[in-house]
């Protein structure tokens with residue numbers, strides 16, 4: 001059972017000792033806009049924790065903009081140069097919001113522009129995953145953060161985000177579905193159901209990442225410790241390979257670090 005802690009550096013520095021002693025055996029460390037604190041990386045590595053670096057893939061409006069391709073290549077090469085054990089790529093898809101309000105899914109995805117009109121988005125994104133795989137040595141594992149929709153339920157969403165999980169499967173070692181159940185207006189049971197769904201698609205290393213507070217940040221936190229415990233239990237149900245907590249910074253912010261540590265150590 002692998003237990004990941006996502007470390008964001010949201011409020012500046014993070015105490016390496018607290019992270020190392022949290023009970024997590026693997027880290028997902030944010031490397032979106034700047035490199036992570038080398039002190040934390042070194043100490044965590046010496047303590048035997050697996051180092052995973054997380055980053056967005058590109059910054060342009062459109063994934064099909066040729067600049068996006070260049071940004072992806074630069075970003076991956078840079079992450080490889082930092083020599084992590086794992087790379088977790090985020091937003092390697094067309095941009096768009098995917099949270100729900102109640103039953104209603106908010107379809108607010110990048111509209112066709114001069115770069116992507118008449119383009120099959122899933123073809124482009126699948127090719128990008130292939131490109132990324134080939135930029136990463138076999139010694140570094142590649143994973144990605146997945147939007148937790150089932151293609152059969154939301155075919156339009158797959159088409160617009162360009163995420164075709166059956167085709168991406170062959171390019172990656174790991175998948176982490178973002179099962180922020182409260183953000184998508186679902187009960188905790190959606191977590192294990194979605195892991196089963198991915199298992200059915202052929203994924204063999206699945207790490208559901210769960211929220212520890214209500215998001216986005218402007219929401220008051222109505223997410224109880226009891227519900228967090230239940231979400232954790234759902235996350236570790238077979239065939240899951242473990243769990244990831246999003247994030248350590250959120251846990252500290254909401255005074256939930258003790259419960260997150262207790263679950264990581266359990």
Ligand SMILES: [Zn+2]
Nearest residue numbers: 062112113116
């Ligand atoms: Zn476009």
